[in-house]
Amino acid sequence: MTNRSQQLFEEAQKIIPGGVNSPARAFTPVGGDPRFIARGQGARITDVDGNEYIDYVGSWGPLILGHAHPDVIAAVKETCESGTSFGAPTEIEVKMARLVTEMVPSVEMVRMVNSGTEATMSAVRLARGVTDRPKIVKFEGCWHGHADSFLTKAGSSALTLGAPDSPGVPEGIAQNTINAPYNDLDAVKKIVSENRGQIAAVIVEPVAGNMGVVPPGEGFLKGLREVTASEGIVLIFDEVITGFRLAPGGAQERYGITPDLTTLGKIIGGGLPVGAFGGKREIMGHISPLGKRVSQAGTLSGNPLAMAAGHAVLQHLRKPGIYEELERKSKILADGVAENIKKLGAKVCVNRVGSMATMFFTPGPVTDYASASKADTKAFARYFREMLHRGIYIAPSQFEAGFVSLAHTDEDLSMTIRAHYEALKAAL
Numbered sequence: 001m002t003n004r005s006q007q008l009f010e011e012a013q014k015i016i017p018g019g020v021n022s023p024a025r026a027f028t029p030v031g032g033d034p035r036f037i038a039r040g041q042g043a044r045i046t047d048v049d050g051n052e053y054i055d056y057v058g059s060w061g062p063l064i065l066g067h068a069h070p071d072v073i074a075a076v077k078e079t080c081e082s083g084t085s086f087g088a089p090t091e092i093e094v095k096m097a098r099l100v101t102e103m104v105p106s107v108e109m110v111r112m113v114n115s116g117t118e119a120t121m122s123a124v125r126l127a128r129g130v131t132d133r134p135k136i137v138k139f140e141g142c143w144h145g146h147a148d149s150f151l152t153k154a155g156s157s158a159l160t161l162g163a164p165d166s167p168g169v170p171e172g173i174a175q176n177t178i179n180a181p182y183n184d185l186d187a188v189k190k191i192v193s194e195n196r197g198q199i200a201a202v203i204v205e206p207v208a209g210n211m212g213v214v215p216p217g218e219g220f221l222k223g224l225r226e227v228t229a230s231e232g233i234v235l236i237f238d239e240v241i242t243g244f245r246l247a248p249g250g251a252q253e254r255y256g257i258t259p260d261l262t263t264l265g266k267i268i269g270g271g272l273p274v275g276a277f278g279g280k281r282e283i284m285g286h287i288s289p290l291g292k293r294v295s296q297a298g299t300l301s302g303n304p305l306a307m308a309a310g311h312a313v314l315q316h317l318r319k320p321g322i323y324e325e326l327e328r329k330s331k332i333l334a335d336g337v338a339e340n341i342k343k344l345g346a347k348v349c350v351n352r353v354g355s356m357a358t359m360f361f362t363p364g365p366v367t368d369y370a371s372a373s374k375a376d377t378k379a380f381a382r383y384f385r386e387m388l389h390r391g392i393y394i395a396p397s398q399f400e401a402g403f404v405s406l407a408h409t410d411e412d413l414s415m416t417i418r419a420h421y422e423a424l425k426a427a428l
């Protein structure tokens with residue numbers, strides 16, 4: 001029964017575009033109406049009609065500890081007793097910067113912002129300011145938030161809703177963004193040689209999450225590092241999803257590649273609005289008010305509540321055994337899903353890196369935007385509805401990642417595997 005959700009959605013659509021404050025939440029690609037969520041606890045969320053779901057969206061990545069983790073709640077409660085924002089530096093911002101620079105060694109200096117979009121937008125402006133070059137290279141199907149420079153062949157909601165090239169982005173801006181196929185190093189080398197001295201940055205999701213999960217091929221990240229280093233191009237790892245997800249130091253720790261700049265979001269805020277960008281001191285030293293004074297600012301950047309929440313999460317993630325436990329849980333689910341696929345002889349494929357994964361409705365392999373786009377999105381929609389009906393909440397799009405959290409219990413995982421078998425069978 002979803003009466004209350006339907007009532008709220010009807011009202012919401014009159015006063016909020018599409019009834020949602022982010023298009024990724026729209027159920028357009030999967031049919032039906034979004035569920036309005038009343039509360040979350042651990043790995044579960046409950047909608048306003050009292051329906052409970054095991055949650056694999058986790059607010060699109062931030063909730064690696066699960067919903068309403070006591071450490072996070074306590075930190076926010078305690079902090080807000082002293083006020084919510086001052087527009088002046090606070091101690092918690094220094095503690096957070098220290099924690100981030102310790103956990104991600106390539107980040108020698110870090111600036112807090114309020115979203116992943118602000119982080120990537122600022123990092124690209126900084127790269128352009130430092131190099132005095134206009135162009136950037138991104139990868140088809142990657143999503144770096146909704147700043148103009150990124151909205152060409154973009155992933156996530158742009159891809160899901162069929163608008164990878166957004167209206168409203170002037171040609172003058174779009175022409176400075178060059179897209180390459182993900183995992184295609186030769187294409188990048190060709191672009192670089194054809195635009196010598198013009199490219200400020202290459203920005204990449206070191207593990208793509210926004211066309212569904214697509215891991216970097218053998219040598220891809222290493223090759224990007226080499227070609228950018230040799231051409232004085234700033235290599236930006238967009239770790240808004242992978243940061244603190246794939247290892248304490250993110251994908252760069254997992255794959256052993258050091259970018260010049262890193263963008264962060266999601267987990268760093270523990271569910272509150274936080275983004276961050278940081279990297280080499282010689283580059284960060286040109287962010288206003290320093291050096292060349294590349295402009296960047298924000299009223300609520302480093303907000304004490306958001307810093308307290310993020311700090312509580314990151315401290316938890318530094319404990320021994322955390323990522324081994326996350327991998328243990330993720331592998332249980334992955335193995336169960338693989339067994340179901342085998343039993344059903346389903347022509348689907350799964351890409352997984354650690355606790356982020358996507359099942360594609362195509363035989364695969366899925367290595368880039370072109371192969372991801374072959375997925376049967378109608379079959380995915382059927383599967384989505386069957387999972388929702390069985391109390392499993394996954395992203396309402398074929399082109400997103402699913403996330404296991406530390407709060408998912410072995411029982412949650414077993415229930416999910418059983419539901420997955422039935423839902424996949426019904427969707428085929």
Ligand code: KE4
Pocket residue numbers: 022023024025060114115116117118120143144145146156157205209210238239240241265266275400
């Ligand atoms: P935000 O501005 O949404 O905080 O972050 C933008 C962003 C930047 N980089 C990467 C790799 C990202 O995945 C994101 C945002 N991710 C999407 C879902 N894949 C957020 C969900 C939404 O747009 O509502």
